[in-house]
Amino acid sequence: MDDFARWLVRFQDIDRRYIYLAVAAALTLPIVLQLRMPQIPTPPTQAAFKAVENVPDEKVVLIAADFDTGTVGENGPQLRAVLEHLMRRKKKFVILSLIAPQGVTIAELYARTIGEKHGYKYGRDYVNLGYLPGGAPTLERMGRSVWETFPTDTKRIPLSELPMMRQVRSAQDISLVAIFTGSGVLPAYVQTFWAQFKVPLIEGCTGIIVPELFPYMEAKQLVGILPGLKGAAEYEALLQQNGLGMRGMVAQSVAHALVIILILLGNLGMWLSRRPSAQRL
Amino acid sequence: MLEPVRNLWVSGLLVVGAILVSVAILAFLHQLAPSLRHRVIAVLTFFAGLYFPLEFFIPYHNFLTPWRNSVADFLRLMAAFTFGLGIINLLIIHGRHLLRWTSNAPFSLAFFSGFLLMLVIGLISHYKPTLWAQAVPKEAIGTVGFWDAAFRLFFEGALQSLNATIFALLAFFIVSAAYRAFRIRTLEAGLLMATAIVVMLANVPIGQQWLTGWIPEQSPLAWLRLEKLSHWLQTQVNAPTMRAIVFGLWVGSLAMAVRIILSLERTFTVGGQ
Numbered sequence: 001m002d003d004f005a006r007w008l009v010r011f012q013d014i015d016r017r018y019i020y021l022a023v024a025a026a027l028t029l030p031i032v033l034q035l036r037m038p039q040i041p042t043p044p045t046q047a048a049f050k051a052v053e054n055v056p057d058e059k060v061v062l063i064a065a066d067f068d069t070g071t072v073g074e075n076g077p078q079l080r081a082v083l084e085h086l087m088r089r090k091k092k093f094v095i096l097s098l099i100a101p102q103g104v105t106i107a108e109l110y111a112r113t114i115g116e117k118h119g120y121k122y123g124r125d126y127v128n129l130g131y132l133p134g135g136a137p138t139l140e141r142m143g144r145s146v147w148e149t150f151p152t153d154t155k156r157i158p159l160s161e162l163p164m165m166r167q168v169r170s171a172q173d174i175s176l177v178a179i180f181t182g183s184g185v186l187p188a189y190v191q192t193f194w195a196q197f198k199v200p201l202i203e204g205c206t207g208i209i210v211p212e213l214f215p216y217m218e219a220k221q222l223v224g225i226l227p228g229l230k231g232a233a234e235y236e237a238l239l240q241q242n243g244l245g246m247r248g249m250v251a252q253s254v255a256h257a258l259v260i261i262l263i264l265l266g267n268l269g270m271w272l273s274r275r276p277s278a279q280r281l
Numbered sequence: 282m283l284e285p286v287r288n289l290w291v292s293g294l295l296v297v298g299a300i301l302v303s304v305a306i307l308a309f310l311h312q313l314a315p316s317l318r319h320r321v322i323a324v325l326t327f328f329a330g331l332y333f334p335l336e337f338f339i340p341y342h343n344f345l346t347p348w349r350n351s352v353a354d355f356l357r358l359m360a361a362f363t364f365g366l367g368i369i370n371l372l373i374i375h376g377r378h379l380l381r382w383t384s385n386a387p388f389s390l391a392f393f394s395g396f397l398l399m400l401v402i403g404l405i406s407h408y409k410p411t412l413w414a415q416a417v418p419k420e421a422i423g424t425v426g427f428w429d430a431a432f433r434l435f436f437e438g439a440l441q442s443l444n445a446t447i448f449a450l451l452a453f454f455i456v457s458a459a460y461r462a463f464r465i466r467t468l469e470a471g472l473l474m475a476t477a478i479v480v481m482l483a484n485v486p487i488g489q490q491w492l493t494g495w496i497p498e499q500s501p502l503a504w505l506r507l508e509k510l511s512h513w514l515q516t517q518v519n520a521p522t523m524r525a526i527v528f529g530l531w532v533g534s535l536a537m538a539v540r541i542i543l544s545l546e547r548t549f550t551v552g553g554q
Contacts, residue, residue, distance in 0.1 A: 014460070016457045019453075019456060019457045019460060020453045020457070023452060023453050023456050024453075027452065037485075037486035037487070037490070038486055038490055039486060040486075040489050040490070040494075040508065042508060042512065043512065068444070069440055069441040069443075069444035069445055070444050070445065070447070070448040071448065072441060072444075072445055073445055073448065073449065102440075105436065106441070109433070109436075109437065132357070133356075133357050133360030133361060134353060134356040134357035134359075134360050135356065135360075137333070137349070137352060137353040137356050138353045138356060138357050140349075140353065141349065141350055141353035141354075144350075145350075148350065149353075154407070155407065155408075156408075207484075210515075211515065211519050211520075211523055212523055212527070214515055214516055214519060214520040214523065215520050215521075215523050215524040215527060218516060218520050218524075227484075228484075230484050230485070249485070249486070250486075252485065253485035253486050253487050254487075255452065255456070256481045256482070256484065256485045256487070257485070257487055258456070259456050259459055259460070259481065260478055260481060260482070262456065262459070262460040263459060263460060263463045263474065263478075266460050266461070266463070266464065267463070267464060267465050267474075270464055
């Protein structure tokens with residue numbers, strides 16, 4: 001028994017190289033082996049899904065791609081899932097970014113790739129307005145007049161020449177703002193689109209900022225949340241598709257289990273080493 | 282409504298003109314005596330900082346309202362300038378490494394190669410995607426154009442993957458750090474770990490489906506289901522705490538804004554002296 005306890009004590013100080021190796025295996029093996037796990041959509045994701053379902057045909061959705069390539073692992077699958085949903089329902093959308101110039105490029109690449117399957121055409125079904133620096137005051141300006149804030153799209157085509165944009169003049173023509181970000185950009189949209197123009201907001205965020213968003217959801221300033229990669233996987237479950245979120249979530253699931261096991265082992269080792277009998281050894 | 286300038290030469294000249302005027306203003310400010318320069322900055326900061334509160338608190342459409350669009354445009358220009366500053370800074374630092382051929386010169390060379398390659402391909406694929414299109418056989422690159430394919434190769438294939446890889450390295454450090462730091466030595470640490478385990482398990486199918494998924498939704502014990510416990514923790518324990526923290530944060534920001542408007546916060550005007 002003492003030998004076993006002594007063996008367990010060693011777990012309080014595992015060499016970090018073994019930990020890195022275990023993390024690499026936990027993340028790669030489920031993807032390589034194509035393991036599947038079911039997803040139960042939680043209320044925040046269901047609410048976001050419902051908000052997209054309720055978008056009326058005559059209005060557009062504003063896609064705020066406020067993320068860059070660093071958080072594309074989480075925000076990418078979320079955005080893909082929401083775009084897939086919008087395209088299945090034949091809803092039109094406008095892309096912009098308040099803080100990340102790369103975000104609009106990523107969003108347009110996704111829109112183009114997914115759009116090919118659904119027969120979506122640039123200018124008729126979606127438009128990329130590009131990067132919009134300047135924070136809340138610029139968003140407010142856009143809410144009052146889209147055409148004055150963005151005389152052209154990212155390809156320098158005047159908005160008047162884009163068929164879809166003829167009906168999009170102000171926030172009144174936008175029925176939902178879907179924000180995808182790994183930063184605390186939400187207050188700018190709450191102060192403008194929600195507070196001044198009464199446009200509902202949903203947000204797909206990285207896992208680390210989910211706790212910050214619940215107060216906004218409790219206050220009904222945020223209609224729905226896609227929390228991290230899990231949010232993307234849940235949204236895909238609601239869409240009944242097996243996308244990047246579902247596949248990534250299996251790997252994340254195994255990695256979470258590994259973290260919990262390591263923490264428990266570390267504590268067990270520490271606890272055993274502190275026993276009076278262990279100190280006599 | 283502002284009409285977009287479609288002529289590339291005219292818009293280019295306008296940009297150059299704007300940069301020259303800005304440089305002239307900066308040079309003028311630089312020539313002033315330090316005390317006078319700080320006074321100019323303080324006065325400008327005072328009026329600029331006062332604009333939004335006054336416009337908001339004076340009821341209805343007031344004398345400041347017509348300027349909202351111009352102020353918003355000015356803010357966009359200011360934000361755009363920060364990009365220019367960033368690029369100039371990078372060019373100076375890496376240029377210096379290259380000219381002196383320091384030990385970091387190969388990295389600087391990689392920076393210049395990547396910067397120029399991405400700049401040229403990005404600009405051409407965006408503004409002139411048909412350039413030399415006839416020189417490349419269409420079947421060689423599929424349904425997308427050559428420049429679009431090149432852009433995708435460098436943006437999605439290189440930049441996006443490299444950036445995501447660097448970000449993903451955090452997973453290794455976080456697991457290692459969590460393993461070392463999460464030791465239950467006090468009651469608070471025990472509570473924190475129990476909460477963390479519940480939220481982590483509820484976030485993954487292993488916890489949701491296998492550990493507590495067997496408890497029926499309608500059962501009196503349904504609250505023990507991990508996703509319900511996690512939702513309760515996040516909405517009833519975490520949300521009020523976060524609300525209090527965010528409230529304090531914004532009150533602090535307001536106090537800091539008042540200090541900046543009144544130039545009591547001197548670090549940004551006098552270089553921290």
